[in-house]
Amino acid sequence: MSHATSPSTHRRYGVVRVCQEWGVRRSTFYHQRGGADRPAREPAKRGPKTSYTDEALTVHIRQVLTASPFVGEGHRKVWARLRAQGIRTSKPRVLRLMRQAGLLAPSRAQRVLGPQTHDGTIITDQPNQMWGTDATSTVTLEDGYVTVFVAIDHCTLEGVGIHAATRATRFEALEPLRQGVRQQFGAFTAAIAAGLQVRHDHGSQYMSDAFQTELRFLGITSSPAFVRAPEGNGVAERFIRTLKEQLLWVRTFRTVEELRQALQAWLVTYNEQWLVERHGFRAPAQVRRDLMATPAAA
DSSP, X not given: OTTOBOTTTOSXXXXXXXHXXXXXXXXXXXHHHHHTTSOOOOOOOOSOOOSSOHHHHHHHHHHHHHHOSSSSOOHHHHHHHHHHTTOOOOHHHHHHXXXXXXXXXXXXXXXXXXXXXXXXXXXXXXXXXXXXXXXXXXXXXXXXXXXXXXXXXTTTOOEEEEEEESSOOHHHHHHHHHHHHHHHHSXXXXXXXXXXXXXXXXXXXXXXXXXXXXXXXXXXXXXXXXXXXGGGGHHHHHHHHHHIIIIITTOOOSSHHHHHHHHHHHHHHHHHHOOBGGGTSBOHHHHXXXXXXXXXXX
16 A cells, blocks of 8 residues: 555655554554565464473483382472472473373372361461371281371471380370470470470370370370361371371381381481472471571571
């Protein structure tokens, strides 16, 4: 149109006049005219390009999974371990590559739950304010069924005690708490753990007079969860799931003593190397050290 000649002036209309009449910017006109001469570009993701191809990054993911002392770690923890090695990428990309390579751990289907009886929170701001305790069972080759008792800090998610016994008595249930009191408070005397609460279910071991009496002796407040509401003791429940997936379901033990030694060794590995997402992918022991150092620095 700009090359057309006006019948009255016998002059070309020109680009400026045509663009003004059509309400189009001249920059748009020149861009569209020049686009026909440029080869078409394939659509691609904008932004900086990563230093690693999908194939190279998949190799690094496999190396992280092989080097990890745990099994079944998800894409978030793999992403965090890659960042610790200086390999920068995004969590969605790690998830996509792990899914394509078949490296994701099997997961259970989500259940539709009813209304929650426990709608509060059991997470504390500082260590040694609330511990959770619970029990599970496993099988040994020579000693048969064995009960495993645990105790875990609700703030740091650090395992403070663990124990295995062939008889699930109230005295055996106290052993993880005794370990934790000696380690965290430095002694085992009257009222040494004043201010600490212990969350437990309504099992016979935890509701017994012997268990409750020893709690009072140590200055610990008993905090039973709601009846038929396991989420009230969810910290210990989740710790037991990790214990099963990382140790009890992947190894076989001959005697209860062999199991006890393996539990103590595994607890050290868990506290120092297990990554907790809500703590910024830090290990439970590191979280405790950071929290304990903050008041001292202040």
